[in-house]
Amino acid sequence: MKIKEKKLTRSLSKLQLAILFVLPSIFVIIFTLGYPIGYGAWLSFHDYSLIDGKEAPTFAGITNYIYAVTQDSLFWVSLKNTLVYAIGVVALSFIAGFSIALALNKPIAGRGFWRTLFFFPWVIPSVVVSLLFMWMFNANYGIVNYILLKLGLINEYIGWLISPNLAMLTLIIITAWKLTPFMMVMFLAGLQTIPKEQVEAAIVDGAKGVQVFRYVTIPNLREMIMIVTLMGMIWEFQDFTYIWVITKGGPVTATTTWPIYIYKTAFRFFDLGYASSMGVIWMIAILVFSIFYIKFLSSEKH
Amino acid sequence: MIAKRFMSGSNIFKLIFLIICSIFVIFPLYWMLSTSFKNLGDVLSMPPQLWPIRPTLENFKRVLFAYPGQRVFFMTFFKNSLIVGSGTVIFSTSLAALSAYVFSRYRFVGRKVILNAVLIFQMFPLVLLLISFYAMFSKLGLLNTHIGLIIAHTSFALPLCTWMLKGFFDKIPKSIEEAALIDGCSQLQIVTKIIFPLALPGIFSVAVFAFLTSWDEYLFALTLIATDEVRTLPPGMVLTFVGQFEIRWGDMMAASVVVTIPIAIIFLISQRLLIEGLTSGAVKE
Numbered sequence: 001m002k003i004k005e006k007k008l009t010r011s012l013s014k015l016q017l018a019i020l021f022v023l024p025s026i027f028v029i030i031f032t033l034g035y036p037i038g039y040g041a042w043l044s045f046h047d048y049s050l051i052d053g054k055e056a057p058t059f060a061g062i063t064n065y066i067y068a069v070t071q072d073s074l075f076w077v078s079l080k081n082t083l084v085y086a087i088g089v090v091a092l093s094f095i096a097g098f099s100i101a102l103a104l105n106k107p108i109a110g111r112g113f114w115r116t117l118f119f120f121p122w123v124i125p126s127v128v129v130s131l132l133f134m135w136m137f138n139a140n141y142g143i144v145n146y147i148l149l150k151l152g153l154i155n156e157y158i159g160w161l162i163s164p165n166l167a168m169l170t171l172i173i174i175t176a177w178k179l180t181p182f183m184m185v186m187f188l189a190g191l192q193t194i195p196k197e198q199v200e201a202a203i204v205d206g207a208k209g210v211q212v213f214r215y216v217t218i219p220n221l222r223e224m225i226m227i228v229t230l231m232g233m234i235w236e237f238q239d240f241t242y243i244w245v246i247t248k249g250g251p252v253t254a255t256t257t258w259p260i261y262i263y264k265t266a267f268r269f270f271d272l273g274y275a276s277s278m279g280v281i282w283m284i285a286i287l288v289f290s291i292f293y294i295k296f297l298s299s300e301k302h
Numbered sequence: 303m304i305a306k307r308f309m310s311g312s313n314i315f316k317l318i319f320l321i322i323c324s325i326f327v328i329f330p331l332y333w334m335l336s337t338s339f340k341n342l343g344d345v346l347s348m349p350p351q352l353w354p355i356r357p358t359l360e361n362f363k364r365v366l367f368a369y370p371g372q373r374v375f376f377m378t379f380f381k382n383s384l385i386v387g388s389g390t391v392i393f394s395t396s397l398a399a400l401s402a403y404v405f406s407r408y409r410f411v412g413r414k415v416i417l418n419a420v421l422i423f424q425m426f427p428l429v430l431l432l433i434s435f436y437a438m439f440s441k442l443g444l445l446n447t448h449i450g451l452i453i454a455h456t457s458f459a460l461p462l463c464t465w466m467l468k469g470f471f472d473k474i475p476k477s478i479e480e481a482a483l484i485d486g487c488s489q490l491q492i493v494t495k496i497i498f499p500l501a502l503p504g505i506f507s508v509a510v511f512a513f514l515t516s517w518d519e520y521l522f523a524l525t526l527i528a529t530d531e532v533r534t535l536p537p538g539m540v541l542t543f544v545g546q547f548e549i550r551w552g553d554m555m556a557a558s559v560v561v562t563i564p565i566a567i568i569f570l571i572s573q574r575l576l577i578e579g580l581t582s583g584a585v586k587e
Binding site: 013014017018021022024025026028029031032033035036037039040043096099100103104108109114115116117118119120121123124125126127128130131132133134135136138141143146177182185186188189190230231234235237238240241244245258259262263266267272275276279280282283286287290 | 313316317319320323324326327328330333334337345346348349350393397398400401403404408421422423424425426427428429430431432433434435437438453454456457460461464488489490493514517518520521525535536539540543544551554555558561562565566568569570573576577580581
């Protein structure tokens with residue numbers, strides 16, 4: 001009887017402890033993520049344009065949503081830009097990070113040094129990265145133009161960031177420079193967990209290098225690939241710093257992505273209701289995308 | 303034997319590949335450093351000077367001590383970033399440590415559920431959050447305050463911090479706890495006297511991560527802070543250097559160097575743990 005009682009208090013205190021430990025985090029999450037999202041969703045059904053002299057939100061039904069989807073061409077342009085940007089950055093950093101990880105997977109001279117070097121850009125502040133590359137890609141005095149000209153790759157100086165055709169590409173390169181280290185360390189960690197026996201067994205069965213890669217390495221990394229590409233997509237959908245610092249969404253609208261467009265709508269044109277409705281559409285879009293992406297990649301297994 | 307393994311044909315190919323890749327990392331950093339030591343004229347000289355011919359510290363002096371036309375400048379931004387960063391570290395690390403312990407030890411939710419929750423939190427459009435934060439903070443009087451920014455940064459860092467720390471806690475064997483329980487430790491003592499000290503490296507790496515998150519954050523710092531006295535480094539630097547009629551690249555790079563140095567030091571101390579923390583949640587053990 002006594003033992004039972006003791007067990008009960010102990011397990012109860014264990015549960016209480018758990019609740020006590022999780023409660024502060026839950027409180028913070030509700031206050032800083034739950035409530036704001038709820039408020040934003042509520043606002044999205046309201047007309048709340050400070051520039052029109054609205055002092056309080058007035059209910060507007062789904063007019064904001066209808067306007068975004070049917071009349072606002074910039075909404076669609078910025079969706080296209082967001083997709084180009086996010087997919088471009090993730091693809092480029094995926095390829096670069098994966099290649100470096102493969103080169104560092106087996107013992108090689110100076111492995112620790114290489115890993116440190118290639119990981120370092122990840123911690124450099126985004127604003128510093130933006131300013132640095134703004135300088136390097138400067139049309140008149142930038143070192144990039146100078147080097148490319150010297151190498152004979154271009155005939156004249158290029159306005160990397162001021163040409164509507166090149167600004168997006170340049171931003172993708174800059175952002176990928178910053179994301180590659182993340183991809184590299186994640187893949188390196190993933191590669192390290194592949195059981196040696198599997199590789200050896202495949203070689204014994206007569207598999208060549210490429211086949212080992214295709215049938216042993218890739219399947220083992222499937223989950224890692226899913227996590228990093230999904231995280232990368234979600235992050236780059238969010239990205240604001242590089243674009244806002246370097247191009248402000250320009251020239252004209254060439255690099256205006258959703259975050260930039262929504263920010264401008266809310267904090268330049270003070271149309272909070274409309275900005276919120278675009279934010280909600282974005283959230284639903286990325287949620288649906290993620291669900292399909294996870295489903296697609298997990299079902300491809302067999 | 304070892305030498306033979308290092309020098310095999312495929313390794314030489316790999317080394318050449320790595321050296322080429324490293325140029326893309328090293329050169330921009332070198333260019334930042336090189337520009338920061340050039341005077342106004344040399345920065346724009348054509349052809350560019352690979353090495354500063356007349357190296358000078360005037361950019362650093364101007365950036366650190368007295369910037370023309372600015373009442374408050376770099377040191378204030380620097381101090382503000384330190385305050386906000388430290389606050390974020392304290393809040394997010396302690397909150398994450400408590401909840402990560404529960405997620406690691408109580409089997410009511412799986413690894414998948416937590417990973418998905420972390421991913422979903424990351425999906426919330428930051429600009430949408432920002433609109434609500436702005437409205438909420440103006441009601442609560444938190445606009446233009448450090449504490450408001452600390453709250454915002456904590457909410458960004460917390461989900462990933464929890465995920466990272468859970469990975470570290472998972473590595474501490476359960477048998478240690480059971481042994482302590484038999485020895486008469488209370489549940490709370492087990493956590494404070496055994497688990498947290500054992501996970502100290504992990505907690506440290508999460509603290510570094512939280513600091514980096516705050517040190518890097520631009521969007522909220524730009525919008526929720528209105529005056530130079532309270533402003534942090536990222537928006538401070540951009541507002542000082544970008545959008546001027548004539549951009550002073552030398553000053554800009556000098557400021558960039560000063561902002562990056564503390565980060566580089568933290569990085570060199572903690573990179574092993576940071577990598578472990580980032581990957582431990584995602585790798586199947």
